[in-house]
Amino acid sequence: MLELHGHQLIGRGTSGESDDTFQAANPATGDLLPTVFHEASAAEIDRAMTLAAEAFVAFRQTSAEDRARFLEACADEVEALGGQLIETAMAETGHPEPRCVGERGRATGQARMFAQYVREGSWVDARIDLPQPERQPLPKPDVRSLMFPVGPVVVFGASNFPLAISVFGADTVSAFAAGCPVVVKAHPAHPATCELVGRAILAAAEKTGMPEGVFSMVQGRTNAVGVGLVQHPETTAAAFTGSLRGGRALYDAANARPAPIPFYAEMGSVNPIFVLPGALKERGEAISAGYIQSLTLGVGQFCTNPGLVLGLESDELSAFVEGAASGAKGAAPATMLHAGIHHAFVEGVNAMQHRSGLTLVGESGTPADPAKSEAACYVFETDADGLRNNPELFEEVFGPVSTVVKCPSPSDLEEFAAQLDGSLTASIHGTEEDLATYRGLIDILEKKVGRLIFNGFPTGIEVCHAMHHGGPYPATAHSYFTSIGTRCIQRFVRPLCFQGWPQSQLPEELRDDNPRGILRLVDGEYTRDAITG
Numbered sequence: 001m002l003e004l005h006g007h008q009l010i011g012r013g014t015s016g017e018s019d020d021t022f023q024a025a026n027p028a029t030g031d032l033l034p035t036v037f038h039e040a041s042a043a044e045i046d047r048a049m050t051l052a053a054e055a056f057v058a059f060r061q062t063s064a065e066d067r068a069r070f071l072e073a074c075a076d077e078v079e080a081l082g083g084q085l086i087e088t089a090m091a092e093t094g095h096p097e098p099r100c101v102g103e104r105g106r107a108t109g110q111a112r113m114f115a116q117y118v119r120e121g122s123w124v125d126a127r128i129d130l131p132q133p134e135r136q137p138l139p140k141p142d143v144r145s146l147m148f149p150v151g152p153v154v155v156f157g158a159s160n161f162p163l164a165i166s167v168f169g170a171d172t173v174s175a176f177a178a179g180c181p182v183v184v185k186a187h188p189a190h191p192a193t194c195e196l197v198g199r200a201i202l203a204a205a206e207k208t209g210m211p212e213g214v215f216s217m218v219q220g221r222t223n224a225v226g227v228g229l230v231q232h233p234e235t236t237a238a239a240f241t242g243s244l245r246g247g248r249a250l251y252d253a254a255n256a257r258p259a260p261i262p263f264y265a266e267m268g269s270v271n272p273i274f275v276l277p278g279a280l281k282e283r284g285e286a287i288s289a290g291y292i293q294s295l296t297l298g299v300g301q302f303c304t305n306p307g308l309v310l311g312l313e314s315d316e317l318s319a320f321v322e323g324a325a326s327g328a329k330g331a332a333p334a335t336m337l338h339a340g341i342h343h344a345f346v347e348g349v350n351a352m353q354h355r356s357g358l359t360l361v362g363e364s365g366t367p368a369d370p371a372k373s374e375a376a377c378y379v380f381e382t383d384a385d386g387l388r389n390n391p392e393l394f395e396e397v398f399g400p401v402s403t404v405v406k407c408p409s410p411s412d413l414e415e416f417a418a419q420l421d422g423s424l425t426a427s428i429h430g431t432e433e434d435l436a437t438y439r440g441l442i443d444i445l446e447k448k449v450g451r452l453i454f455n456g457f458p459t460g461i462e463v464c465h466a467m468h469h470g471g472p473y474p475a476t477a478h479s480y481f482t483s484i485g486t487r488c489i490q491r492f493v494r495p496l497c498f499q500g501w502p503q504s505q506l507p508e509e510l511r512d513d514n515p516r517g518i519l520r521l522v523d524g525e526y527t528r529d530a531i532t533g
Contacts, residue, residue, distance in 0.1 A: 001084055006037040008044045009198045011051045011212040015044050022221045024191050027094040027373040028335045037191045040218035045228045051213030052152035052181040053234040058211040060149050060179040068115035071176060073204035075108035078168055078197055085196050089162050092190035094335035103163040110170055110463045114177045117486045122519040126509045130523055141499050144510040148496035149179035151236035154229045157187035157194055158241035159337050160301045167197040171239035174489040181214045185229055188221035189338040227253050237492055240265045244474050251477050264491050265477040268303040268396050269423035271458045276438055278431035280316035287429050288323030294457035296377050299334045300400030304425050304458035307396055309404040310413055321404050324379050325362030331377035333368035342373040348397035349378055357386030375399050384412045417444040422472025425451045425458040
């Protein structure tokens, strides 16, 4: 068992010089947890970022195999924390044990996936245009390029995934894979979980010979810590998962710097579901049950939670609503992550209950206990005019609450799809015939979201190479990039071009003999072959 100290983890050392301290609370009881954590000072932030910049010189030159072994060692060390990590995460978040165990598995699994991705190596997008010295009127030079790590990366731990999107989440893992040192801003709602995982990463770094400063972590509950990290001159990129308000404030800080940096914010969305007539006739009851399961998964605390359902007025849609109301009644209230999230959820539901044209059709049969930060499930219903008169319904309420909209015509579905803000996902339940009939709706949604789901639900993201977890603003700050899946490594690299360089001084990936055997674009054609002649 590791004894928690509540200090900053700065390189191989610790620091707790500030007298400004805080404690996490068990959301199910409201009781303060025992460890006292120190707010990071400006000097501690500076030391962490300076060490990261110094580490980048050596870390960017490590081999793919070295970085892969580091990622695998991190996964091993996180697993070696055993029950202490699971129990700590449960106490700080209210998550049940299976959820915490599953999250740990997702975190370590994605680290090992990235290790293999780095070993394979083609992700660097190596491109080679061979010289043509005899070309007229001007010779063509030898031009070669690949993706190069940007430098120290700041990662903000997410409140809703204390293991999978936090200290050792995809942001940290992909930055390490790219060759970037990482400084994590621990989430103040689960600081002990963060400390345990941070110390595991440091143990892995020492065992695999990584340079000091490849990883640091600072604690803090104030905005000053986050802004200080983003604005530090050694920070080259930052990644955040959280609220629109928090993400936008940090995004603005990143762009207000003398030298702006990319700030990759994933800020959630309403994630609409469109239930089309063919699917409702075939399996309306099953869709209704799946919708409630998705809505209540993790107490509705997913950025992909389905907050809006739209369909055409019909007996089948009315039956769908009845099924959803029944499912909501059977959904037991559960503890949310912390008191702040619970308070915002209660306020959001209260506001919905007072909106004209909106009817509460289903809620948990058991009352929620506010002393335990519990959230009940709520399903509202409205019509097309109700949605037009309540544009707030297009905005996310974080938690298990959703609204079903009964529309009189297909044109209403297209109208509302066009009014959607950028969203992480949109789901369509239909038949192949529905897809052909409602092609106009799909064309609109393709411009609005990062992931289109057919006959499925948005929660339960598969961590894989093809996954895109992003979307147009305000779902994310940069719709081109994902925060889940191996493509997320692209956030922390930039193209670097070498012109006219000798073979001995080129990166391995760009040398003629292609010692790593990666896939490269050579004179416009993809090949793994060495360049001869």
